[in-house]
Amino acid sequence: MRTKVALGAWSIxxxxxxxxxxxxxxxxxAPPAPGWGVAGSPGPAVAGTGALDLTRRSTTDPGSTWVVVxxxxxxxxxxxxxxxxxxxxxxxxxxxxxxxRLLDDGxxxxxxFKIASAFRSFGYQEQLYAGIVSRSGRAxxxxxxxxxxxxxxxxxxxxxLVTPADPSCDLDPCFAGTPGGRWLARAAWRHGFVVRYQPxxxxxxxxxxxxxxxxxxxxxxxxxxxxxxxxxxxELFGVPGGGYR
Ligand SMILES: [Zn+2]
Numbered sequence: 001m002r003t004k005v006a007l008g009a010w011s012i013x014x015x016x017x018x019x020x021x022x023x024x025x026x027x028x029x030a031p032p033a034p035g036w037g038v039a040g041s042p043g044p045a046v047a048g049t050g051a052l053d054l055t056r057r058s059t060t061d062p063g064s065t066w067v068v069v070x071x072x073x074x075x076x077x078x079x080x081x082x083x084x085x086x087x088x089x090x091x092x093x094x095x096x097x098x099x100x101r102l103l104d105d106g107x108x109x110x111x112x113f114k115i116a117s118a119f120r121s122f123g124y125q126e127q128l129y130a131g132i133v134s135r136s137g138r139a140x141x142x143x144x145x146x147x148x149x150x151x152x153x154x155x156x157x158x159x160x161l162v163t164p165a166d167p168s169c170d171l172d173p174c175f176a177g178t179p180g181g182r183w184l185a186r187a188a189w190r191h192g193f194v195v196r197y198q199p200x201x202x203x204x205x206x207x208x209x210x211x212x213x214x215x216x217x218x219x220x221x222x223x224x225x226x227x228x229x230x231x232x233x234x235e236l237f238g239v240p241g242g243g244y245r
Contacts, residue, residue: 052224059237065094065218067155068239071206074149077122081156089118092156095216099159102191111180117160120153157216176211188214189222198231204241205232
């Protein structure tokens with residue numbers, strides 16, 4: 001679906017998606033959901049993916065840079081990462097330096113990325129999702145927006161990038177064909193980021209392709225995905241995905 005959303009100083013028509021909305025950290029956090037993963041507990045590994053030890057970090061601890069968040073694996077409602085600032089947007093501390101370097105790298109290449117959305121609180125995601133439900137109904141909303149607790153943006157490790165100098169494909173699947181989108185697909189891994197929602201993986205990730213949505217996982221995992229050609233974190237770590245349970 002398309003909707004009109006104000007992004008800073010300009011207003012554009014964009015797809016409302018699992019991630020497409022400006023950051024507005026205004027939440028009142030609720031208590032953590034019971035049964036959420038224990039810090040430090042390893043996620044299941046996939047054999048034969050190379051030298052990287054995929055059990056080294058947790059895929060369930062929301063503070064882990066390897067955490068897998070999807071429609072099957074929500075975050076606890078009260079989770080709030082430690083945050084730092086990158087160009088005025090809040091991101092999880094481990095991603096601050098890498099994102100700064102990625103944006104600087106893009107600037108040096110004349111790509112001119114700007115952040116459209118970074119960390120979102122539970123309350124903000126709740127507000128965003130409820131707004132779409134009220135306009136379009138729950139079934140339609142679930143196809144384009146994450147329910148609160150299920151958005152990667154709540155980890156502070158996800159960021160949506162746009163190119164204001166060439167905005168026609170901002171937050172649209174056609175971003176994949178722009179110079180910025182092509183460069184991110186090719187080179188974001190060097191900075192420890194992955195394009196999280198790739199074409200043909202909707203049944204696994206729960207979302208259609210979002211070539212503007214980057215997820216920080218750290219260089220070792222990003223390099224492993226790049227090396228093996230595995231497209232999703234779910235497949236790499238052997239974590240279920242798909243729709244809501
Ligand atoms: Zn996003």
